[in-house]
Amino acid sequence: MAHANTYDNSNASNHSELLGLSNLTLQPYESNLNSKENLEERYQILVLQVNSTNGSQLREYNSCLAAVCYQLGRIYYDTEDDPARAESMFLKAKDTVKDHESEADNILSVINSLNMLGYIKVKNNEDYERALQYLLEAQCVYQEYSELKWGSATSVGQLLPNFPIKRTLLTNKNPLINARLFTLFYIIEVYKHHGNITDALLCTHQTLKIQLENNVFLQSPLDWALSSALIANLLCQQNAYQQARHHLAAASTFMEKIIPKQYVNLFKCVFLLPLSIQNKYII
Structure with a gap:
C-alpha cells in the first residue's frame, strides 16, 4: 500500500x-431504466458522429457519448446482471474523453464510470488492487478538476436534453459531491480489506x-x-x-x-x- x-x-x-x-452500497444514479433501446440507438448515432466529425464539435459529441456509455453501463449492470458488458461501457466512457477527463462536460461520466469499475472489481471479481487503481484515478481526475476550476459539472440532463429521467435522487442537488463521496467510500472498503x-x-x-x-x-x-x-x-x-x-x-x-x-x-x-x-x- x-x-x-x-x-x-x-x-x-x-x-x-x-x-x-x-455495507458496500451501489452508487445511485439518475436514469430511466425503460430507456435502454433509446440509449442504444443514441449510442450508435453518436459513434457515427464521432467517427465522421472533426474540430470543436467532436469534443461535444465525445462528451455526449461518454454520458450515454455510463448510462448504458448502469442499465447493463443493474437490470441485466451483465457485469462484463457493463464494464466495457464504463471503460469506453472514460476512454472516449481521454486527456479531457477533468473538463466540466466529462467529469461526472468519468468519475462515475471509474467508481463503477472499482465497485465491479470488488463486488464481482474481488480484485481489490485493480479496484484501487480505478478509484485513485478518479481521485486524480477530481483533483485536477478542482485545481483547474472548470466550473459546475455538466449534468446528464444537460448533455442529453431529450433523455427522459424518471428517478429523482436526493443526491442530485450536487451530483459531483455524490460521486466524490462514493469514490472515497469505495477506497475505504479496499483499505479495510487490506487492514490498512x-x-x-x-x-x-x-x-x-x-x-x-x-x-x-x-x-x-x-x-x-x-x-x-x-x-x-x-x-x-x-x-x-x-x-x-x-x-x-x-x-x-x-x-x-x-x-x-x-x-x-x-x-x-x-x-x-x-x-x-x-x-x-x-x-
Whole structure:
C-alpha cells in the first residue's frame, strides 16, 4: 500500500467495519431504466458522429457519448446482471474523453464510470488492487478538476436534453459531491480489506468533512457519528486532544439532533465513552 500504518491501530481495527458505509452500497444514479433501446440507438448515432466529425464539435459529441456509455453501463449492470458488458461501457466512457477527463462536460461520466469499475472489481471479481487503481484515478481526475476550476459539472440532463429521467435522487442537488463521496467510500472498503486502518480513517475524515460542508449525508446518522468517534480515537493516540475533542463533540451534537433525547446518553455510554476512556480522554 502507498502508506504504512504509522499508528497503533489495535483499538480502531476492532471497529473498522464502522468506517465509511456499513455495507458496500451501489452508487445511485439518475436514469430511466425503460430507456435502454433509446440509449442504444443514441449510442450508435453518436459513434457515427464521432467517427465522421472533426474540430470543436467532436469534443461535444465525445462528451455526449461518454454520458450515454455510463448510462448504458448502469442499465447493463443493474437490470441485466451483465457485469462484463457493463464494464466495457464504463471503460469506453472514460476512454472516449481521454486527456479531457477533468473538463466540466466529462467529469461526472468519468468519475462515475471509474467508481463503477472499482465497485465491479470488488463486488464481482474481488480484485481489490485493480479496484484501487480505478478509484485513485478518479481521485486524480477530481483533483485536477478542482485545481483547474472548470466550473459546475455538466449534468446528464444537460448533455442529453431529450433523455427522459424518471428517478429523482436526493443526491442530485450536487451530483459531483455524490460521486466524490462514493469514490472515497469505495477506497475505504479496499483499505479495510487490506487492514490498512490508518488510511481508511484518513479517508473517513475526508468523507465526514465533505458531507458537513456540503450538507449532503450519504451515511446513516449512526454511521456518521461512529466514524467521527473513531477519528477521535486515532487523534487521541497521537496526543491531538483538541482535535479529538472536536470530533467527539461533533459526533455527540450530530446524534442529539437526529435521535430522541432518551437515547443520546445511551449512545455516549456505549460508543463514545469507551473510546475516550481507553485513551484517558473524558467527554
